[in-house]
Amino acid sequence: MGRLDYPLVVFVAADFDGPAPHRPNPRGIELSTNNIxxxxxxxxxxxxxxxxxxxxxxxxxxxxxxxxxxxxxxxxNSIYTPRDLSARLRNSGLEVPEDRIWTSALATAAFLKDQTPAGKAFVIGEAGLTTAIHEAGFIMTDADPDYVVLGETRSYSFDAITRAIRLIGKGARFIATNPDATGPSAEGPLPATGAVAALIMRATNREPYIVGKxxxxxxxxxxxxxxxxxxxxxxxxxxxxxxxxxxxxxxxxxxxxxxxxxxxxxxxxxxxxxxxxxxxxxxxxx
Incomplete structure (x- = not known):
């Protein structure tokens, strides 16, 4: 048998138009190398x-x-840059290059760039989000922004949340990186993007467009x-x-x-x- 150019993967035989090779394992899973x-x-x-x-x-x-x-x-998670996450994965024993990592922050930045090239945004978040939006060509400002972008941070500022509510009330479009209501910590759950988004939504009567999963x-x-x-x-x-x-x-x-x-x-x-x-x-x- 010749060298395979793609990995062994799991499939359901009904996905194929024609007959497929069957190699059931003890769990009843069928295996193939010619689908994914x-x-x-x-x-x-x-x-x-x-x-x-x-x-x-x-x-x-x-x-x-x-x-x-x-x-x-x-x-x-929108807190970390791909470089940060690559380093964290390396500490876990996984060698994943930073260009093989895709975060909700990067997806949000790509969405904003497609919607409003060279736009302006008021951003609540950490380096993962601010770096991605900056590299997408956006100006980060609280002076008449096109968007209010909410991401995850270790410490949400009540002043920043208040500013976001007022900017949305004046017409800025509301974007959130992900809907996760809580995040983990050593002491227990922390409020995350989804929970703070709910607060802003209740205060503005505006639902955010959520880019992440x-x-x-x-x-x-x-x-x-x-x-x-x-x-x-x-x-x-x-x-x-x-x-x-x-x-x-x-x-x-x-x-x-x-x-x-x-x-x-x-x-x-x-x-x-x-x-x-x-x-x-x-x-x-x-």
């Missing part, structure tokens, strides 16, 4: 957990890199960055309500891993289904 040629993957719960690499993650990233498989690691916009912008088509791309995630639903809506082959948030009982709560369910990304290496 590019990958998007969530980070937390899929590749890492509490700053430790999950089973199969190191080997999967190495395989993709060795075979020049297009891939991006996605996260709704579960909006499939984030996946489409990732596909554009890779220069690939949804038909040959897989999405690996650990959440039914963000990764899987957004992957389905973006037309991707969805793979749910049970190494993070979701379990098999969780799947039954939703009217949609992932194409494939596996214990961890280690199953993609079999």
């Amino acid at each position: 040629r590019s990958w998007l993957t969530d980070m937390d719960g899929v590749l890492v957990h509490e700053n430790k690499a999950l089973p199969g993650a190191v080997e999967l990233i190495q395989r993709w890199q060795a075979r020049n498989t297009p891939f991006l690691v996605l996260t709704n 579960p909006n499939p916009m984030m996946f489409r912008s990732a596909l554009n960055k890779l220069g690939v088509h949804s038909e040959g791309t897989g999405m690996i995630g650990d959440r039914m309500d963000t990764d899987i639903v957004a992957g389905i809506e973006a037309g991707l082959h969805t793979v749910l891993v049970l190494s993070g948030i979701a379990d098999r009982a969780e799947i039954e709560r939703y009217p949609f289904r992932p194409k494939t369910v596996i214990d961890s990304v280690a199953d993609l290496l079999e």
